[in-house]
Amino acid sequence: MILNRYERMIAKRYLLPGKGEGEKFIFLVSTISLGAVALGVAALIIVMSVMNGFRAELFEKTAGLNGHAIIVGYDGRLENWREIADQARKVPGVTSALPLVEQPLMASSNGRVEGVYFRGTRVEDIRSNAVLTGGVKSGSMANLTEGCNCVAIGTGLARALGTYPGGEISLISPEGRSTAIGTVPRIVSYTVAATFEIGVYDLDNAYVLAPMGEAQNFLMLGDAVGMVEVKVQEPDKIDEQMPALERIAAARGQATDWRKMNSAIFEALEVERVAMFVVLSLIILVAVFNILSSLIMLVRAKTRDIAILRTMGASRKGMMKVFVTVGTTIGTLGLLLGLALGAIFLFFRQPIVDAIQWLTGQNLWDPSVRFLSELPSKTDPVEVAVIVIIAFVLSFLSTLYPAWKAASTDPVQVLRYE
Template sequence: MILNRYERTIAKRYLLPGKGEGFIFLVASISLGAVALGVAALIIVMSVMNGFRAELFDKIVGLNGHAIVQGYEGRLTDWQRIADQARKVPGVTSALPLIAQPLMASANGRVEGVLVRGVRRQDLLANRTITSNIKSGDIRSLEPGSGRVAIGTRLAEQLGAYPGSEISLISPEGRATPVGTVPRIASYTVAATFEVGVYDYDNSFIIMPMEDAQNLLMMGDQVGMIEVMVTDPDKIQPQVAALQNIVAGKGAVVDWRSMNAALFEALEVERVAMFVVLSLIILVAVFNILSSLIMLVRAKTRDIAILRTMGASRHGMMKVFVTVGTIIGSLGIVLGLIIGAIFLFFRQSVVNGIQFLTGQNLWDPSVRFLSELPSKTDPFEVTAIVVLALLLSFLSTLYPAWKAASTDPVQVLRYE
């Protein structure tokens, strides 16, 4: 929509407050602010929801893999062959043996349920999810036969155990005696603590060398599962089908969607629902634009009639008022983008500040899984939000513009 010189002049004049038009300007300013808040709210919420999904996916997959080959009864005997064949499947990047067993841990008179994970030393040192989140101690000291383990920071707080402390692991699969089965108890030294940022993991995980886990659980050379990573986790079905053929009769294959289906589906539903609900803020804002333009048309009826007698066309009048409303919406969108970017940049500081002022813990990791407010802005979603706001702003100008173009100069100026 291209405006000629006089139309641009009129549009500029109507955007600025004239004598006795302060109220109209105030309503237009409120409309601009409402659009800005709506756009900012949508960008902030969608970025945080995307951040939740990305952080949870990275950390959960970093510890559990994209798929798990689980042996029946929790054991795989010929895991070396299965791992070798799994690595040959197109799209599979790695297949690593793993032991995961729920046990009990005790230290300083405290007892907690834990999940013991046995991994090969080279695989542990290559896992960035663990090695990049060591809070104390030295993860490299976990060597087979050393009697050392690494535990999550939350678990360390619960047990009062830190690097150098002794903890005992209690396995119900003990040895048979004349009086029954005696649980197996083994003592280990805490070598390091880690915090991956997922509360359930930091509160329960104990990591030890594969050989030590096999000895503790009396598994011999067996492992519990094989962790599989692929190139494209969103299109993992072909790899899962191939792995099921490899492990047929000896185990089952579970991908990351099945392992965390309830969590990720809930996040997706909430994400869509929040987008729809918050879009109503923009819809309310454009109604303000509609009302401010209607008042402007009413206030400028005499001016419009004079312009029409001087040769201004109906189409030209429509373009003027469409431009005025669209500019108000566009300025609101730009301001909303700026507000959203600033909030996301300082998001954790904002949360900490609100917690300090209210004295309430707004970000309890035991409820929200993650220890910090995440954010991941999707350029395509931002573009969709901008287009939606711009389209609604444009549509809200059509009726006032049509009313302005329909002004009959004869009727308006009859008694002038």
């Protein structure tokens, strides 16, 4: 929308505070409208970025340990896992197929007992896993070698058991040796070689990691494994690989993808994400009504000025452009301010959360409830563009009625009573 010189001058005058009390009040209302748009845009960007970050972080951590799909034997054993892994690697889109052993057990140390997930994987796979190697807090994953009689444990589990690298941990399996009086649980002590933190509360408080040979010996699996973990190039398109993986698993086990393994939490996140977008969009809508009300008051206050301009030759179209420009400018300035506020908050999100926790004395981000140890964030440019477009379009639409009223002003009727 192109304005000529006098239209720009008038729009500029109406945007700035006048000398009268009424004009100052209208300017105050316009400023509040600008701030409301900014808060609405910032809130939408912050919440959507945090929700996206939560999903991405949770997916990255869980997929880093569990893969995008798994092939599990019907009885919890895969004897011919090498053949299965080789066939899985040949499926288009599959990047890796790794053998795993995983079993829920009990662990004890220093008189304390905790439930754990005991996982065995090949030494080379441990060292190539960025989630594990990047989360080492003490000790070293290099100490995990076949025959070392050692394990790595999560930091939360280490605190719960009171043990650290160099200490001892005993694993207890109910599937032990048979005797005349029944089955005796199998108990084996291991040295803690390292502690790691994945960033997912449940995993950090339960995982015990061991070389494949150690796990197979403890669980008496021989050369068998529990499952084959599969990773693909595009996890969101895992449906393309699942039919082939199901054919490979046929008669020997079953194939499950990451969505079924974590269906409850990811579906809940998606529903909450959509609901939050709709609810927070109402903030922008409320702000737009503020712009509408401020423009209506401005039109009422400037009725005499509009009539004079009309008698001097100003067109209806020109008057519409002036008030559309005023309202759209308020909305655009609020939009830009909202983008800046959102970016600042997201950049300093963790210090802000820590400061609020310190001031209130409340734990706002309890990892045991929210799974992750820190507030995540991932901004989607497409979502930001949608938010910007929604805010701009609503701001523009809110200007049409006041602009039409201003353009419809009859100078004869107005000036007759002046």
